[in-house]
Amino acid sequence: MMNKDTFKTIAADGLWRQNTGLVQILGLCPLLAISVNTVNAVMLALATLIVIVMSNVAIALLRRLIPHEIRIPVFILVVASLVTVVDLLFNAWFNELYVILGIFIPLIVTNCVVLARVEAFASKNPPLASAFDGIFMGLGVLWTLALLGVLRELIGNGVLLSGIDMVMPGAHALQILPEDYPGFLLAALPPGAFIMLGCLIAGKNWLSERGKRKAKERQTPPVSRRATGESPVTS
Amino acid sequence: MMLSSPHLREANSVPRIMRLVCVALLPGIAVYTALIGPAVLTQIFLASVAALFFEAAMLKMRALPVRRFLGDHSALVTAWLIALTFPPLSPWWLTVTGVFFAIVVAKHLYGGLGQNPFNPAMVAFAVCIIAFPALMSQWPAQGLTLPFEQQLEIVFGFSPRIDALTAATPLDAIKTALKTNALRVDNIQELLRSQNLYGTFAGRGWEWVTMTYLCGGAFLLLMGVITWHAPFAFVTSMAAAAAICWLIDPSRFSDPLFHLFSGGSMLGAFFIATDPVSGCSTPRGRLIFGCGAGLLAYLIRVFGVFPDGIAFAVLIMNICAPLIDHYTQPTVFGLRARESDT
Numbered sequence: 001m002m003n004k005d006t007f008k009t010i011a012a013d014g015l016w017r018q019n020t021g022l023v024q025i026l027g028l029c030p031l032l033a034i035s036v037n038t039v040n041a042v043m044l045a046l047a048t049l050i051v052i053v054m055s056n057v058a059i060a061l062l063r064r065l066i067p068h069e070i071r072i073p074v075f076i077l078v079v080a081s082l083v084t085v086v087d088l089l090f091n092a093w094f095n096e097l098y099v100i101l102g103i104f105i106p107l108i109v110t111n112c113v114v115l116a117r118v119e120a121f122a123s124k125n126p127p128l129a130s131a132f133d134g135i136f137m138g139l140g141v142l143w144t145l146a147l148l149g150v151l152r153e154l155i156g157n158g159v160l161l162s163g164i165d166m167v168m169p170g171a172h173a174l175q176i177l178p179e180d181y182p183g184f185l186l187a188a189l190p191p192g193a194f195i196m197l198g199c200l201i202a203g204k205n206w207l208s209e210r211g212k213r214k215a216k217e218r219q220t221p222p223v224s225r226r227a228t229g230e231s232p233v234t235s
Numbered sequence: 236m237m238l239s240s241p242h243l244r245e246a247n248s249v250p251r252i253m254r255l256v257c258v259a260l261l262p263g264i265a266v267y268t269a270l271i272g273p274a275v276l277t278q279i280f281l282a283s284v285a286a287l288f289f290e291a292a293m294l295k296m297r298a299l300p301v302r303r304f305l306g307d308h309s310a311l312v313t314a315w316l317i318a319l320t321f322p323p324l325s326p327w328w329l330t331v332t333g334v335f336f337a338i339v340v341a342k343h344l345y346g347g348l349g350q351n352p353f354n355p356a357m358v359a360f361a362v363c364i365i366a367f368p369a370l371m372s373q374w375p376a377q378g379l380t381l382p383f384e385q386q387l388e389i390v391f392g393f394s395p396r397i398d399a400l401t402a403a404t405p406l407d408a409i410k411t412a413l414k415t416n417a418l419r420v421d422n423i424q425e426l427l428r429s430q431n432l433y434g435t436f437a438g439r440g441w442e443w444v445t446m447t448y449l450c451g452g453a454f455l456l457l458m459g460v461i462t463w464h465a466p467f468a469f470v471t472s473m474a475a476a477a478a479i480c481w482l483i484d485p486s487r488f489s490d491p492l493f494h495l496f497s498g499g500s501m502l503g504a505f506f507i508a509t510d511p512v513s514g515c516s517t518p519r520g521r522l523i524f525g526c527g528a529g530l531l532a533y534l535i536r537v538f539g540v541f542p543d544g545i546a547f548a549v550l551i552m553n554i555c556a557p558l559i560d561h562y563t564q565p566t567v568f569g570l571r572a573r574e575s576d577t
Contacts, residue, residue, distance in 0.1 A: 191365075
């Protein structure tokens with residue numbers, strides 16, 4: 001049903017090639033608003049991940065029953081009910097954090113990443129593949145949000161994992177940079193999020209370009225070998 | 236296709252313009268140094284070294300000829316403007332951070348000289364005043380003369396920063412009075428006199444620094460480096476806005492002359508609003524640009540939360556510059572106004 005190659009493609013797409021934050025540039029509102037620190041970012045990304053996986057599976061199961069013409073409202077209804085579940089779970093387990101994340105958990109309904117996966121993948125694929133797609137797209141969201149959160153928290157305040165006690169009682173934030181680090185307020189403010197995301201996208205594009213160049217070089221034999229003319233082998 | 240401005244009119248090369256701008260800044264630097272002390276020169280040196288380093292590094296990363304572009308002195312002008320707009324006793328890393336944002340982010344990430352939509356020095360100022368509001372508001376107290384070694388120690392962080400070193404600038408004093416609304420004087424001059432902040436016609440000491448910036452600007456005008464439009468509009472609109480507020484309530488607002496010679500007004504009018512890259516390039520456009528910048532600078536410095544409004548005013552007008560240029564293109568020779576629009 002699902003071979004290794006499709007699995008690999010799904011994983012690579014979610015984590016890197018079609019990364020929602022860096023390539024599709026989707027769902028930027030929570031990405032920029034919540035990535036002030038690592039804990040908030042990771043927890044919101046986890047909530048998004050759960051919603052993506054559940055909605056992908058649900059839609060994949062229902063895909064033959066949903067009339068094509070009204071599929072979007074149906075998708076939204078399914079996603080919204082799943083978000084309500086996650087919203088209640090967060091409220092019950094991480095109440096402090098729930099208050100901080102506030103409107104951004106209900107707003108997962110309108111996160112275009114969720115609808116995009118449902119529309120582009122789950123409505124055309126079997127449940128198992130859809131679940132994998134949901135997991136890896138969600139992990140893609142998770143690592144970009146976490147990286148942005150780590151960078152902004154570290155540059156902005158010189159600490160990591162502040163507010164971790166809301167998720168794991170008793171844990172403490174880590175002071176990474178020296179105590180007298182003056183703090184770079186800009187990184188914690190919205191413009192800092194935009195600048196940092198821009199740098200991440202530039203870095204991703206640079207890495208991809210380099211990868212492509214290297215792949216090309218591997219395909220064509222190096223010039224030097226032909227230029228020396230010592231080896232008579234021609235391919 | 237419409238040819239985009241600026242159109243080449245004279246043999247003004249970039250290195251020549253930048254050199255002349257540096258020369259025009261010299262008298263201002265001299266008076267400023269006499270007022271504050273050699274810390275000013277330290278900041279200028281620090282900013283210049285950092286700017287040349289970042290410029291060379293970015294040119295190398297972008298695979299451009301380092302020597303040729305480093306020699307156009309544009310990084311140097313940016314560095315000097317940063318050093319002159321930052322508080323002279325700010326720690327060294329603050330200046331270097333500012334220069335980093337100016338050269339790397341505002342200039343090279345946008346495509347280098349000629350491509351930057353925002354004035355690099357003003358980006359540096361805005362970034363630093365948002366990120367480090369406390370440090371960027373610490374101006375040395377009037378009449379404070381520290382020995383050179385002590386100034387160096389403060390800049391390079393070997394000696395603790397003492398609050399008594401710094402004091403409110405004349406602009407700060409006025410703003411505080413406006414906010415607290417607890418004035419017991421008839422006009423703002425008396426208030427400043429009572430705090431020993433008022434000189435002959437503006438802030439004590441600062442008036443002469445800004446006066447020499449004005450002279451430097453006049454020199455640039457004479458040399459044909461800048462045109463009169465942007466500075467004239469800047470000064471006029473700021474004076475007009477100040478005059479209106481002053482006439483309405485002289486006990487809360489200070490007179491136009493004070494505003495023109497306080498803070499960064501003159502530097503902004505002659506050296507920053509006239510930036511050939513991030514400013515407007517049509518004559519009418521420059522008038523609009525200067526007008527907007529002067530008005531916004533007045534509003535931000537009087538009613539805003541920041542000590543001076545020049546940087547934000549210029550950045551806001553920088554965003555508008557392409558639009559202003561688009562609507563103020565001069566009529567093409569030989570066509571009537573309507574036809575040349577298309």
